[in-house]
Amino acid sequence: MEHVTQRSLLTAGALSAVLAPAVDAMAAQAGTAQPAQAKTGQGAPNVIWILLDDVGFGASSVFGGLVETPNLEALAAQGLRYTNFHTTAISSPTRAALLTGRNHHSVGLGLFPETAVDLPGYNAQIPANKATVAEILKNNGYSTYAVGKWHLTPAWEASPTGPYTHWPTGKGFEQYYGFLFGETDQWHPQLVDGTRALDDDPKGRHLNELLTDRAIQYIDQQNKKPFFLYYAPGATHAPHQVAKEWSAHYKGRFDAGWDSYREQVFANQKKLGLIPQNTALPPRNPNVKAWASLSADEKRLYTRYFETYAGFLSYTDAEIGRLIAYLKQSGQFDNTIIAVVIGDNGASKEGSEFGSTVGLGAVLYPNGDIARQLKDIDKIGTEYASANYPLGWAQATNAPFKQWKQDANSEGGTRNPLILSWPKGIQDKGGTRTQYGHVIDLLPTTLELAHLQAPAQIDGVKQDSIEGTSLAYSVTDAKAPSRHTTQYYEINGTRAIYHDGWKAGTLHKPGTAFDKDVWELYNVAVDPTETNDLAAKNPDKLKELKALFDSEGKKYNVFPLKDNLYQQFALDRSAYKDQEVVELNPGVGHIAGVAAPRLYSKYYRLTVDLDIGANSEGVLVANGGRFGGSSIFLQGGKLYYAQTNGVESALISSDVPLKSGKSKLTVEFSPNLWSGADITLYQDGNRIGKGKVPVRYGIAYFPYDEGFDIGRDQQTPVSELYKSPYAYNGKLEHVTIDYKAPLGSRVVGSVNQKVINTLISLKK
Known part of the structure; x- marks a missing residue:
């Protein structure tokens, strides 16, 4: 995304204001009815909701943690800190509840879009009669923007052709820039602009920077209307990736380990009045080893993981600070209601006991393989690691509570800090509030503070009641009893x-x-x-x-x-799941991994129709990337199939040079549960190469963070033999994927479901 100057944005806005009356007049002359615009009251406040990802109650300094978040501290100092606020314990359910003001099962998000089943509480389809905050505020005359993580679109709707009903732009956001599913690479993000998958090369820029730039651009384009901005970065969900200077700032700061961290934070929280003085610190979870019992190598590795995480959170705070600085510079800060939910759930347990540099690949090493991780220690935080810290740091950053993300029974899974700021409307600067709250309360709170009404109908659909309870009463009365009971x-x-x-x-x-x-x-x-x-x-x-x-x-x-909802991840719920033969043209564009044709767990023959020249090279088809994917490419006159799960990599090439001219190149993938998959390469029906690649538990790899491309490998490379995007330099006409297995072939009919469930749950 190119930088756009403020002057050019303002000029564009002014031009729009000048042209609007003429456009309306022409439309009227043409007999076109213009939709009525809702009107907001004079001086209506802007609204910004910020939702961080996977941040425990005791991580940030604003709630007693040891990770510096000075901008959140400043925001709380002139607003309010809510210490008894709650989420649902996991990503999509929290986001659905937050955005609709209704409980997550009420809007079909009992778990994830990727785990949807045909039950009202679990179908991953937010109904039209339970509108989002964006739809409500848009109906009240607001401009509506969203940047960052969405994770509310059913997998089968995430294809380039939609339908877009449950995309952000289908749920009231006029503009959207971000990623649709649970996580993305921070250095090579899988981005969508509106409903269009982007090919942008971030050129070394971090996702946080891209999102903040776009948020500022949206606000800068405003024309005398209040706005609503939903700012939901991927931070601090894995992969933990951040520029080295941010993690280096914490070098040596956490050498005392997670037990010491937890005790220090507990003391800080009492000192700040965030918990009662008689609160007890729960004992260490039996699944977490005492820091003193670890080896020197383990301590060095685990400390580096947390230095990186701390840098990631501090950098996220800095980008929030940049957004707030823009509001102040543009004179909009004092009349902007800002709510910051610090985490969509408690700290994440998904890094396992040992941490991971390779995302899902870590599950292949149930004993951690510390020696292998130490070899990659300097990659942590970079584009060459999909890092997540070990379990001990999840417990530490959840202080003072026990358990963690996913555990809906525990405060460690569900209690997250809330900061509420509105300089024009909040008098008790730096106050603390202990009233019980839940993410469904933020929508009615915002409406009451802004003196807005939830409409009885939106787009002709009668609306069900909002299920949350406004917290506005607590803004002026710190001692008021809780109303959400x-x-x-x-x-x-x-x-x-x-x-x-x-x-x-x-x-x-x-x-x-x-x-x-x-x-x-x-x-x-x-x-x-x-x-x-x-x-x-x-x-x-x-x-x-x-x-x-x-x-x-x-x-x-x-x-x-x-x-058993995690089992649903093993099902093919892509936009192509019912097709025995999939036909694709190069212009199809980037397809999200969960919506793309499946190339990693069942038999297929993939054929590419193309022209081959003397110097033809590049990627023909890529699915996934560096931490889980496969790629079919030409190089040095040969055809290659590459595959990686982040730990194990395989490469198979043709035995003979390819013939030039119009041709059909085919890769046959025939998996076997116990001995990997047989890969056979063909040119025009003649076998030109053969080999075997690893398949464990019925899958070759899991392409979640990256998607499917024809004619390139857009984000990170599957094979280190090339650099992305390594676009094919010849003419590529057509791709056919045939799933009809030949009679008698060794095709995996069933998989080890328990292990697949483990793989997927680690990724969430």
Whole structure:
């Protein structure tokens, strides 16, 4: 994305203002009816919602953490800090609940778009009668913008041809720039502008910078209308990638380890008044080793992981600061309501016990392979590592709470900080609020503060009521009792219910009977860190709360409970899943990995029709990238098939030089669960090469962060034999993918589902 000067943007806005009356007049003369524009009141506030990703309660300095976030501190110093605010425990459900003001099962996001099943609470389709904040504010006369992570589009809708119903622009955002699914490479992001996949080369620029530039550009183009901006960076979800100067700032700062970090943060939080003085720190989780018990090599590796993470969070704070500085410089800050939710869930456990430099590839090394990771230690943070820290740092940055992301039964999974800033409207600068809140509350809070109404109808569709409770009452009264008194939680069978300061919850083990789950009971009003289980002492209260969960679950489409949703990732739910033969032309553009034709777990014959010249070279088809993908390319007169899962790489080439002229080149992929996949290369039906590539647990690799391209490898290269995009320099006419397996072929009919579930859950 090129820099656009403020002058050019203002000139464009002025030109639009001058031309608008003439355009309207011409439309009227032509008999075209112009849609009525909603009007906002004089001086209506702008609104910015900022949602960070995978940040534990005790990570940022503004809530007692040891990672410096001075811009969030400054924002809180002239606004309010909410210490009893909650999310759903995981990405898409939190985002759906936040944007709609309704519980996540109410809007079909019981888990992810990638795990959708045909049940109202889990179909990943936000219904039209439960409009998003963007639709509501747009109806009230606001311009609406979104940048960053979305993760609410069903996989089968993510093709270049849509449908775009559940894309950001289909849910009320007039402009969108970001990535559609759960994560993306920060140095080579998979970006969409509106509904168009981008080919932009970031040229070494970080995704945070790109998103902030675009957010400022959107605001700069405003023309006398209030705006709503949803700013949702990929930070600090894995991969943890950031420029070296940011991680170097923390060199040696965390050498004392995660146990010391946790104790320091706990003390800070008491000092800042964020938790009661009598709060107890839960014991270390049994799955986390004591820092003192680690080897010197483990300490060196794990410290580097966290230095990188800390740099990533601090850099994200700096980009937020750049956005705020622009608001101040343009005179818009004082009348802008800014809400910052620091994390869509608790800190992530997905780096496993040992951490990872290779994303999903880490699951191939259940014992961590510390020696291999140490060889890659200087890659952590760079484009050559898909890094995530080990479990001990997740517990540390969740201080003072226990458990972590995905655990909907625990405050460690669901309690996240909220900062609310509005210089024009908040008098108690630097105040702290302890009222219970949930992400569904932010929409009604914003509407009440801005004196706006949720319309009864949007686009002719009658709207269901908003399920959240406004927190506006707490802005002027720090001691007001909580008005949000009941809230259920559920993710993949793990569940909890909060009511009037009490909480009951159970950590469900998938595959076991729900009625055998063991429930715990806490009085979180006096025991916020859930250290004193009262289930045995107060069985009547537990029975009461379990019954309340059942009634809330029926009300909000939680039932039937599902604990096998991660298995849905193994299903082919792409836009091409029902086609035995897929026909594609080079102009199809970039296709997101989850929506693309599947090339990694079942038999196929892929044929490319092309012209081959004496110097022809480049990628014909690429799926995925450096940390999981396959690529078919020409180089040095030969045809190559390359594959990697981030750890193991394979390369097969033709045995003979390719013939020039019009040709059909074919790659046949025939997987076998126990011995890998047989790869056979053909030119015009004649076999020209053969080999074997690794297949574990029924898959060759998992292309989540990157997508599918014809005629290039757009983001990171699958093979180190070339640099992306390595576009094919000849004429490429057509690609055919035939999934009809020949009779008697060794095709994987089933896979080790348990391991695939593990692979995917690590990625979320």
